[in-house]
Amino acid sequence: MATYLQQILSGLAPLINSTVAEVTNTTSALPQATISPLSIPNDLSSLISLLFSFSALRDWLKLIVLGGFFETCRRVIFAQYAKFVDAFYMKATFEEDDPSYEWMMVWLSRQPSWAKARDIQVSTNTYGANSNTVMLEGEEDSSEYKTSRKLAYLPSVSMTYSLWYKRRYMTITRTLQDTTGSYYATKHNVLQISLLTRSHSLLIGLLQEARSDFMAAQEHKICVWVSDVNNGWKxxxxxxxxxxxxxxxxxxxxxxxxxxxxxxxxxxxxxxxxxxxxxxxxxxxxxxxxxxxxxxxxxxxxxxxxxxxxxxxxxxxxxxxxxxxxxxxxxxxxxxxxxxxxxxxxxxNRDDDDASDSESSASSGANKTPKTGSPPPPPGxxxxxxxxxxxxxxxxxxxxxxxxxxxxxxxxxxxxxxxxxxxxxxxxxRLSSKYQAREMFKRFYIPSSQCSEADDDDEAADSGYGSAALSEATDSTPPSPADSKSSESPVSESSSAPPAFFGSRHVGRAPKLSKGRVDELATLFSDIIPDQQFSMAALQGYLMMHKTRPFAAVAGAQDWVEKELKDRSRREKQKREKEEKEKEKKAKEKKEAREKDEVKDTPKAQHNPSESDKAIQVTQMQVSS
Incomplete structure (x- = not known):
């Protein structure tokens, strides 16, 4: 390195000496003149020729030129190779928020090679009944895992999987991408498939097959979609x-x-x-x-x-x-x-809005000022x-x-x-009618197709379902505490009786009834239920307490109706009392507000007496004088 520096300095010495001599001579001969720019190219050319005189610099320049040439050739070759390969591949991209993503995941879950992947992601999320994951072998049929969450295979992120479709090579890649144009920093899955074919028909066939598999899996189901924070459907x-x-x-x-x-x-x-x-x-x-x-x-x-x-x-x-x-x-x-x-x-309702606005502004006004330091209401x-x-x-x-x-x-x-x-x-x-009550009872207790009238009578006699009065009817299953009146009575703290509960235990079996017997019980049940008094949800909730005991459902219907009507009247009475208290409270607040306003106006009236008051005061002063 020192040798190169000495060569450079020895080569530049004559140039520097000649330049200084020329500048000195020019300055002494013409003191008012300036240096001509025409001498600069000669100096630059001599400097360049001097630089190229070094063998090391020439070698570096050759290396740079050859390296750039080969790198350009490499990029061109690889670009052409990529175009050549892409000419034989069909690529398709599926995003998570699109239904086609679900199609492909359901189709992939049925491929044997997908289940044998070496790099997998294990998850307990099975995506519902129609899972788009591959279940572990033996999980679905094993009774040992029926009470616990099942494990499933998922494709790993940023991994490429290979499989064959109709003797064509195919690669699958799942990636996570940031959601663009959203205030919230969320990510969504993207599935990319590359298929070795130049024909669109094979890709179209794959999509049709995936959609058919998805529709077959969802044959007895409907899909539910909700809006997400990005104003899309999920x-x-x-x-x-x-x-x-x-x-x-x-x-x-x-x-x-x-x-x-x-x-x-x-x-x-x-x-x-x-x-x-x-x-x-x-x-x-x-x-x-x-x-x-x-x-x-x-x-x-x-x-x-x-x-x-x-x-x-x-x-x-x-x-x-x-x-x-x-x-x-x-x-x-x-x-x-x-x-x-x-x-x-x-x-x-725009009319109600105007009325409510005027009423609220008149009633609240400055009385409902927000508390200092309280958090702002949540954005709705x-x-x-x-x-x-x-x-x-x-x-x-x-x-x-x-x-x-x-x-x-x-x-x-x-x-x-x-x-x-x-x-x-x-x-x-509207509320349930007697027709609806009768049909709901039939829906709950479906008659047996193999049960005749004679079998019905025999079974009723054997299991205690006789044709006696409904008050004496009993079930083969023990009644729950909800059916007894003791459960409705208050239990003291010192009592040793078990706590009351409502509903029925899911034990025993439902009796086999014929169509005629079910129709008879349904008619009795509808006669007990008053018309247009209970909703269908209330009737369903009552029958759910007797889902295997139709006779008990009919026997306890009258008590249930009376209890529900009493509770309803009690709730309505409490509601009326609450409304009356609120009205009285509002009236009291308005009265207090008016009194405060009158108190505020009274000093002003005393401080500024009227002309009649002034005349009276002058007359009194004259009389006293």
Whole structure:
């Protein structure tokens, strides 16, 4: 290194000496002149020639040029090779929030090579009945693990798996990617498949096969979707379809809704020819527990449609996000808005809003000041009535969907929300009738197909189910404490009696009854139940306490009815007393507020006397003088 420095300094010495001499001569001859820039290229060229005179520098330059050339060739070759390989591969990407991701996971779970992967992720999450994981061998049939959570295989993240599909090589990779355009830092799964083929037909066949397997796995189930924080739809699971026979309503209600929805789904061309938006809305209103949600579940199963739950009270939901959610709905689905009247902090009626605003401002005013230091209220839904109306039938509203909305207070809804085009069909659900009570009893105690009238009588005699009065009827199973009157009486602390409980133990077996005997018991049961007094949910809850004891259900129906009516009257009385106390409290607060206002105005009146008071004071002064 020292030798190279000496050579450089010895080579630069003549150049420096000549340059200094030229500058000195020029300066002495022409003191006012400046150095000409034409001498710079000569110096640079001599400097460059000097640099190239070193052999080490020439070697480094050769290495740089050759290295850059070979690196460029390598990149070009690998790029061409990648294009050549891609020309023989078909690639498909599936994201977690898309239904096709579920198709492929269900299809992969049935591949033998997938279960024999060397690098796996073990999880107890089986994704419901139709799992998209590969179960461990012997887990499903082993009775040892029936009471514990099962283990399942999952593909590891950022790992590539290889398998064969119809004699074609295929690779599968699952990765985690950040969700873009979201305030929340979330990740979602992405599945990428590469198939060694140049034909789209093989990839299309794979997708069709995966979809067929998924539909076969979900044949007796419906998928439920909910909205997530990113204003997208997330699959939360599948639920078993509910038979229409399990829904007990007044005659003709089920058929009306089912046939109307089925006719709508098949009338797309009819709507298009007449320029009518292809949308249908149903408003189910009535008392709680009358079967509104159950009927929607059953209709979705009969039509083979998925249910998309739209929660208007979701935190952070506003008009724009609601509009985006409804626009993302598929063409054939059931959109469900439950308890639409209770989804807002204020009623869905513009007239009531104005009245409530004026009343609240007049009554509260400055009396309801927020406490200092108290935390702010949690952010709730910011959906307005106009935003909801535009989302339902605006220009960008999705077509082909069926909307179901439920409410317990039909009068609290704005007429603009209930008009045709948004809610086309309104159906009222009332309390149970005697017909519904009779049909529910038959639904609970299904007659045996192999039991005749003679067998029915014999079994009744053997097991204690005779044709005597119902008050003397007994079951083969011991009655629960809920059936005895002792359970209803208060038990003192010093008593040694066991604590009372309600319900029935699931022991014994249900008696085999013929159709005639079941009809007879159902008629007796419906005669005891008063008309339009109890909801279907209340009747179902009572029969659940006697699910294997039909005679006890009939025998205890009268006591249950009396007890429920007494409890209802007691609750109504407490409610009235509470409302009266609240009214008295509000009246007292208003009176105190008026008195405070009068006290505030009194000093002002004394400080500023009127002209008549001044005249009286002057007269009194004159008289006294």
């Amino acid at each position: 699959h939360v699971g599948c639920r078993a379809k509910r038979s229409m026979n399990s829904i007990i309503l007044e005659s003709g209600v089920k058929d009306l809704l089912l046939e109307d929805a089925r006719d709508f789904l098949g009338s797309k061309d009819w709507y298009a020819e007449r320029g009518i938006p292809f949308r249908r809305g149903y408003l189910l209103y009535g008392v709680p527990g009358s079967g509104k949600t159950s009927l929607i579940h059953s209709i979705a199963g009969e039509l083979g449609l998925d249910i998309y739950i739209i929660s208007l009270s979701r935190v952070g939901l506003d008009d724009s996000s609601l509009d985006a959610l409804i626009n993302e709905l598929p063409e054939r689905c059931v959109a469900l808005m439950e308890d639409i009247d209770a989804a807002f902090t204020r009623t869905l 839904s910011r959906v307005s009535l106009s935003g909801l109306l535009n989302a339902l039938d605006g220009i960008g509203a999705q077509e082909g969907r069926i909307l179901f909305a439920t409410t317990n207070k039909h009068t609290s809804l704005d007429p603009a929300l209930c008009r045709p085009g948004r809610m086309d069909l309104h159906i009222e659900f």
